[in-house]
Amino acid sequence: MRYLLPLALLLFSLSGCQDDDDVPGPVANQIVPIIITEQAKFPEGIAYDATTNRVYTGSTVDGTIYAGLKTDSRLQPLPTTGASIGVAVGMDISGTDLYVAGGPTGSAYVVNLGNNQVRELPSDEVPAGDSTFINDVTVGADGTAYLTDSYFPVLYRYTGGDSLESWLDLDSTIINYQASFNLNGIVIAPGDRYLLTVQSNTGILFRIDVTDRSVTEVNVGGFSLTAGDGLALDNDLLFVVRNQNAEVVTIAMDGDYANGQVVGITNSPDFRFPTTVAATPDSLLLVNGQLDQRGPGGSPVLPFTISKFAR
Numbered sequence: 264m265r266y267l268l269p270l271a272l273l274l275f276s277l278s279g280c281q282d283d284d285d286v287p288g289p290v291a292n293q294i295v296p297i298i299i300t301e302q303a304k305f306p307e308g309i310a311y312d313a314t315t316n317r318v319y320t321g322s323t324v325d326g327t328i329y330a331g332l333k334t335d336s337r338l339q340p341l342p343t344t345g346a347s348i349g350v351a352v353g354m355d356i357s358g359t360d361l362y363v364a365g366g367p368t369g370s371a372y373v374v375n376l377g378n379n380q381v382r383e384l385p386s387d388e389v390p391a392g393d394s395t396f397i398n399d400v401t402v403g404a405d406g407t408a409y410l411t412d413s414y415f416p417v418l419y420r421y422t423g424g425d426s427l428e429s430w431l432d433l434d435s436t437i438i439n440y441q442a443s444f445n446l447n448g449i450v451i452a453p454g455d456r457y458l459l460t461v462q463s464n465t466g467i468l469f470r471i472d473v474t475d476r477s478v479t480e481v482n483v484g485g486f487s488l489t490a491g492d493g494l495a496l497d498n499d500l501l502f503v504v505r506n507q508n509a510e511v512v513t514i515a516m517d518g519d520y521a522n523g524q525v526v527g528i529t530n531s532p533d534f535r536f537p538t539t540v541a542a543t544p545d546s547l548l549l550v551n552g553q554l555d556q557r558g559p560g561g562s563p564v565l566p567f568t569i570s571k572f573a574r
Contacts, residue, residue, distance in 0.1 A: 288510065288528025296533070297548075297569040298337040299329050305557055306567055308354035308399070308493070309550050310361060311541040312376075318541070319361055320550055320569065321351025323557075328363070328374060333543060333571070341374070346383040348372050353399030353448070353493065353539065355408070362400045362408050362421075369395050371410055371419075371427060386419060386427035399448050399493065399539075403455035403473075411446040411460055418446070418458075418471070431471070436478040438462065438469060448494035448504070448539065457520045461491035461503060468503075470520050482522045483514060493539020493550070502540050502547065509534040511549065533570050535563075546571050 297318070299306050304322035311318055311333065318338065321328045326348030329338035350366040361374040371384045396413040403409075408421040409430070416438070420430035433440065444463040451458050451473075458471040459481070466489035468481040490507040501514040501523060513527035529547075538552035549570040556563040 288530055291529050291531040291533070291570070291572040293572060294531060294533050295571040297331070297335065297571055299567040299569060300327075300338075301566040303563055303565070304567060305552060305554055305563070306550050306569075307352045307538045307552050307554070308364065309539050309541045309548055309569070310354035310356045311543055311548060312356050313543070318548060318569070319354060319356070321348070321354065321363060323350055323352060323366065323552075323554070325349075326351045326363075328361070333546075333548070338569075341379055343374060343379045343381045345381040346372060348374075348381060352397070353411075355400050355402045357402040357406055357408070360402075362402055364397045364400045364410055366396050366398065367393065369397065371397060371400060371408075371421065384421060384425070384427050386429070388417070388427075388429045396444075398444075398446070401449045401451045401458065403451045404453075405455055407455070409449060409451065409458055411449050413444045413447055413463070416440040416445070431476050433478075437480065438478060439465075441465070447492050450494045450496040450501070452496060452520050453498065459494060459496065459501060459516075459520060461488050461494060463489070463491050465489070466491060468514075468523070479521055481516075481520065484524060486512070486525045488512065492537070495540045495542040495547075497542040500542075502542060504537050504540050504549065506536050506538055506552070506554070509537060511537070511540055511547065529572075531570065531572070537570070542574070545574065547574055 306320045328341040330341045331338040349368045352366045353364040363372040398413045400410045410419040416433035418431040419427040447463045449460040466487035490505040492504045492506045495502040503512040510530040514523040516523045535551040536555045541548040553563040
């Protein structure tokens with residue numbers, strides 16, 4: 264497995280993601296920065312544990328997991344043991360388990376937050392090399408995890424055991440994989456029946472019915488979600504991060520998650536190529552990943568931060 268993440272795997276055709284939506288939106292006020300690190304670790308994912316009020320993020324460079332209370336001004340490296348996390352991308356929490364998507368490593372990881380022990384969840388069906396990027400993960404109330412692959416047209420599932428399974432062949436659905444990044448962020452709706460996922464390069468939001476694996480394009484009134492990255496769902500409110508646009512789009516979803524209406528767009532000069540967001544009862548937590556500054560000639564603004572601001 265490779266543990267260095269090429270820029271090409273992180274950015275999807277910067278020239279191909281034009282914003283055709285001139286919808287004005289508010290600027291986030293009273294932003295409180297949470298420092299992650301002063302080193303060029305390029306964080307990507309985020310998970311919020313409502314039980315402990317703790318926040319987790321991770322490095323796409325070396326897989327370091329950072330953790331701390333939501334009220335902290337700085338997160339600290341989590342001293343993990345067991346399997347080495349090569350790359351940390353999307354995250355979710357189920358009980359005391361932190362699930363971490365492994366990007367180009369072709370694996371996912373589970374961190375037991377009780378003892379910080381890490382298990383690796385590989386998949387023999389994941390292609391090697393640059394053909395895979397396991398990007399994000401969401402875990403239902405029943406403990407089932409679903410993971411997107413931005414390069415390989417398969418949705419993975421984990422229900423226990425030692426590895427991931429290929430759960431849905433996306434070539435058999437209406438989702439058309441193209442060059443550059445495809446499915447990215449993913450969330451599961453209350454009741455565990457529906458998954459919502461965004462295709463970054465086309466800007467389309469999809470609903471996947473877990474019961475019959477059917478896929479439906481979500482009607483969002485013609486709004487384009489190109490550059491769509493991480494998602495967060497709070498009951499009927501879906502928050503979509505558009506990384507290149509440096510904004511969070513808020514969509515009010517209907518009861519069966521087949522239709523949605525854009526009700527807000529939030530941006531700020533403090534947003535630096537944001538990658539994902541977590542919803543807490545009183546705030547949103549936005550990771551300023553600065554992935555556009557990776558690679559030769561990149562100049563990330565240090566320290567890397569999470570923007571915490573009122574919902």
